[in-house]
Amino acid sequence: MRDVQEQGMTRREFAKAGAAASFAILTARSGIAQTNGDTLRIGLIGCGGRGGGAVMNCLMGNDNVMLVALADVFEDRLTGKRQEMEKNKHSKVRTKINVTDEMCFVGLDAYQKLLATDVDVIIHATPPYARPGHIEAAVDAGKHIFTEKPIAVDPVGVRQFIRAAEKAREKNLSFVCGTQRRYQRSYVDTVAKIKEGAIGEVLAARVYWNGTLPFANDRQPEWSDLEYRLRNWYNQVWTCGDNIVEQHIHNLDIANWILGGPPAKVTASGGRAWKPLEEKYGDLFDHFNCDYEYPNGVHLYSASRHWNNSKNDVFEEVTGTTGKSNCHDMGKDDMDPYVREHVALFESIRGAGPYINDGVECAHSTLTAIMGRMSAFTGQEVTWEQAMNSDLSIVPADLSFDKEYPVGPIAVPGV
C-alpha cells in the first residue's frame, strides 16, 4: 500500500510529463499550488537534529520545493539550525532554502504562527509530547504533513492524533509519518513476501531495541523549570513517552505491519537498573520486556533498554512454519528510506503517486508501545481496548515558563 513505486506514476515518469502537466495535476488534486505556482513551500516545526535532517532529506529528494519558514520553542535552536542549513552548499539543497526573518517564529506558540503563513507542507519534528495538538492544528490549517514518530505519549494524545489523521484524509491532505522502515525497499519487499507465505504461517516474532543511553542534561541556573524539561526532553515520561515509546516504536511497528494490526493485549515488566537516581535521568525506566499477544494468538517478545557498556541489539525477527526472516532479508535497498518517505509524500501531494496517509498505522504502533509501558508501570495485563479507551493524559495542559512541572516518582509496579 505504501510502496509508492508499485502503484501509479513513478517520480521519473511524472517529471517527464513536464511542468505544465504537473501544474495541472497539482491544481486538480489539491488546489494547493494555485497561488504558489509549481513550488511547494515548506515550514519546519522543531528545529533540532531530526528536523534539520528531515528537511535535508526532503530537499535532496524533491524538486520544486522551498524551505521558507522555521518554528521552535527556543531561539538558539532555531538560529543554530537556520545557519547550519543555509551553509549547506550541496547543489540539490542550496537553491531550496529561502527563510526570511519574518518567517522565523519562536516560543510555545511558534507553531501557530507558522501555521498561519502560506506554507503548503509542514515537517514536524518536535519531541512527541507536542505532536497531537500541533498536528491537529496543522490539519485544521490545511497543511500537508510529514511528522516524526512517536505521535504521542499517552492514549488521549493518540486519539487526538487519530482524529487529526482521519480529518486529513477527508481534506485530501497527504500525511506521512517517520516510521521510515515502511518506506525502505528491503523491508517493503520482505514484508510483502512474508505476507504471501514465504516463511509459511507466522508463529512468533521478536523485536529488540537494546541500545545505549541517549542525552541527559543537567539543570542550568538560568533556565526556568519548563525550559529544563524541554531541553532535557528525552528524560521525562511526559515529554518523550519513555524509551519503549520514543525509540522501540520502530521495531514494534514492523511487528504490527506483518501481523496485520495491533496486539490484543500485553504483559510487561521493566525497571531502572542502569540509570542512577539523578535528576537528569528523570522518571524513566531504562528497560522493558513485553509479551504481546495478537488477535490470532501469535506472541511477540519485545525488549527495549538504554544501558551503557552492555550488548546492543536492534532487530526484528519473525518465525514461520517453514522459515525465519529478519524482515528485510528478501529485498534490496534502493534509496535512503529517510529520503524515500519525503519523495512519497510529495508524489502523493502532486498526484504523481498514490495518496498516502499512514497516520492511523503510526498511531497504532505508538499505542502499542504505550500499552507496553502501561503494563510495565502497573504490573498489570493491558488489553488494546483498555489502552485505546484509557483516559491517561500525562502532558500538562497549561505549559508556561512561569510554572513548575515536577516529575516522578519512578513507577513501582503494583503500587
Ligand SMILES: NC(=O)c1ccc[n+]([C@@H]2O[C@H](COP(=O)([O-])OP(=O)(O)OC[C@H]3O[C@@H](n4cnc5c(N)ncnc54)[C@H](O)[C@@H]3O)[C@@H](O)[C@H]2O)c1
Ligand atoms: N525516524 C527516526 O529515525 C528519528 C530519528 C531521530 C529522531 N526522531 C524523532 O524526532 C523527534 C525530535 O528528535 P530530535 O532528535 O530532533 O530532538 P532535538 O532535541 O534535537 O530537537 C527537537 C526540537 O524541537 C524543539 N521543540 C520542543 N518543543 C517544542 C514546541 N512545543 N514547539 C516547537 N519546537 C519545540 C526543541 O527546542 C528542539 O529544537 C523525536 O520525536 C524523535 O523520536 C526520529
